Amino acid sequence: MSDITVLVVDDEVRMRKLIKDFLMQKGYGILEAGDGEEALSVFEENCNKIKLILLDVMMPKLDGWSVLRQIRQSSKVPIIMLTARGEEQDELFGFELGVDEYISKPFSPKILVARVEAILKRTSPELKELKDYGGIVIDTEGRTVTVDGKQIEMSLREYELLKYLADNEGIALSRDKILNNVWNYDYYGDSRTIDSHIKKIRHKIGKKGKYIQTIRGIGYKFEIK
Amino acid sequence: MSDITVLVVDDEVRMRKLIKDFLMQKGYGILEAGDGEEALSVFEENCNKIKLILLDVMMPKLDGWSVLRQIRQSSKVPIIMLTARGEEQDELFGFELGVDEYISKPFSPKILVARVEAILKRTSPELKELKDYGGIVIDTEGRTVTVDGKQIEMSLREYELLKYLADNEGIALSRDKILNNVWNYDYYGDSRTIDSHIKKIRHKIGKKGKYIQTIRGIGYKFEIK
DNA sequence: TTAAAACGTTAGAAATTCATAAAATGGACA
DNA sequence: TGTCCATTTTATGAATTTCTAACGTTTTAA
Numbered sequence: 001m002s003d004i005t006v007l008v009v010d011d012e013v014r015m016r017k018l019i020k021d022f023l024m025q026k027g028y029g030i031l032e033a034g035d036g037e038e039a040l041s042v043f044e045e046n047c048n049k050i051k052l053i054l055l056d057v058m059m060p061k062l063d064g065w066s067v068l069r070q071i072r073q074s075s076k077v078p079i080i081m082l083t084a085r086g087e088e089q090d091e092l093f094g095f096e097l098g099v100d101e102y103i104s105k106p107f108s109p110k111i112l113v114a115r116v117e118a119i120l121k122r123t124s125p126e127l128k129e130l131k132d133y134g135g136i137v138i139d140t141e142g143r144t145v146t147v148d149g150k151q152i153e154m155s156l157r158e159y160e161l162l163k164y165l166a167d168n169e170g171i172a173l174s175r176d177k178i179l180n181n182v183w184n185y186d187y188y189g190d191s192r193t194i195d196s197h198i199k200k201i202r203h204k205i206g207k208k209g210k211y212i213q214t215i216r217g218i219g220y221k222f223e224i225k
Numbered sequence: 226m227s228d229i230t231v232l233v234v235d236d237e238v239r240m241r242k243l244i245k246d247f248l249m250q251k252g253y254g255i256l257e258a259g260d261g262e263e264a265l266s267v268f269e270e271n272c273n274k275i276k277l278i279l280l281d282v283m284m285p286k287l288d289g290w291s292v293l294r295q296i297r298q299s300s301k302v303p304i305i306m307l308t309a310r311g312e313e314q315d316e317l318f319g320f321e322l323g324v325d326e327y328i329s330k331p332f333s334p335k336i337l338v339a340r341v342e343a344i345l346k347r348t349s350p351e352l353k354e355l356k357d358y359g360g361i362v363i364d365t366e367g368r369t370v371t372v373d374g375k376q377i378e379m380s381l382r383e384y385e386l387l388k389y390l391a392d393n394e395g396i397a398l399s400r401d402k403i404l405n406n407v408w409n410y411d412y413y414g415d416s417r418t419i420d421s422h423i424k425k426i427r428h429k430i431g432k433k434g435k436y437i438q439t440i441r442g443i444g445y446k447f448e449i450k
Numbered sequence: 451t452t453a454a455a456a457c458g459t460t461a462g463a464a465a466t467t468c469a470t471a472a473a474a475t476g477g478a479c480a
Numbered sequence: 481t482g483t484c485c486a487t488t489t490t491a492t493g494a495a496t497t498t499c500t501a502a503c504g505t506t507t508t509a510a
Contacts, residue, residue, distance in 0.1 A: 192468090195468065195469070195470090196470090198469090199469065199470065202469095214469090216466095216467065217467070
């Protein structure tokens, strides 16, 4: 289950349903609104979940431009405007207000999905499985670590250890806990081996090595400071 | 008071009451639903408050799986499925739909509470274990002590001792008790070593050092005044 | 008032713990 | 088999923490 939610705002139920069907098929969560006012209240309630808004221009009560302007006062969430043919003259005006894309009706579902995915890919880090811990970027898919834009070569244990620490940011982890999670649960060796790896990681990530704090008598803690 | 609310969905009133009692004791707010349809409408009304759903599988009108699927269209709120024994074969299927845990009936309340707390801990940041003792804030996860917003460096014993005293706020603790709890039970040394640490703690927490009272002839007591 | 007891404070010794480097181990692969 | 590399272990010194013992101060009770 993806944790990406798209808000679809259109006064036509059939249009909403159409968009919903295609995006849900791609695994996105969908929220709907039938007019501008509803859009604002739905967005307010779910602003942390909503990663993209598809916004029709022509709507009763409150039109798309007004909704756009309101939302932009508090959020930079990507917005795609849905326009009817012949409304192109507004585009320039819209980009200044922070519109990310236009799709003009009627559109092919393929195009819609493609544009949505393109935008989400560049704006939603969780889609890339990239996590940024204060400049230390961990790509769990590619199993790579990048510090200040420079990729760092890491061995298996180093990577796993760093990831475990970073995933538990702010939590002091005992040596036992670390061994049980990064090594096999029945690991039999010296817990000093952790120190050894910590040393190498700290060295490799340079200045950011100080994010890995030593908790004397306990273990280590990752903390961005 | 925590503003964490749990939605309990089960068709048996007694079951709901049981779960409710235990979770309310832990300080969570409870909402109830007696069938799948009610569950959906209650969730819709309170989706921003509800931080976890306990969902029975077998219910009239709309079963747990359908409710799960519906809710997953708009939300990734953690869901624990309550299954009768022998329904395990569905588990794999459920995880794909975003089930976070299974608990099979009959269950011990202890397990229920433990699982609920484990999930909430990792999904609700507002639940972070910060305890404020009159301006002395102890973060048990991060193992840090903050006094009036300023973090204080503490050694292992100092931290453990302060935490032990604070956890037993208002209770006079004998030296023996302190030694047995903060030091190893087979500690062999002088109990005056406590005084030494108390002195350092008092100094480190400055004005708030007066919270640690000396109980002559007995030991010490933490009291906010 | 005074001695005894309990606690506060201090400084330094002792013990623990960690960082580091370097050597040993062990597995993968040519 | 030998080489390479990741990993683990070991050794050493440094840093920190903990403990102790001694002395000072306060409280208690005779």
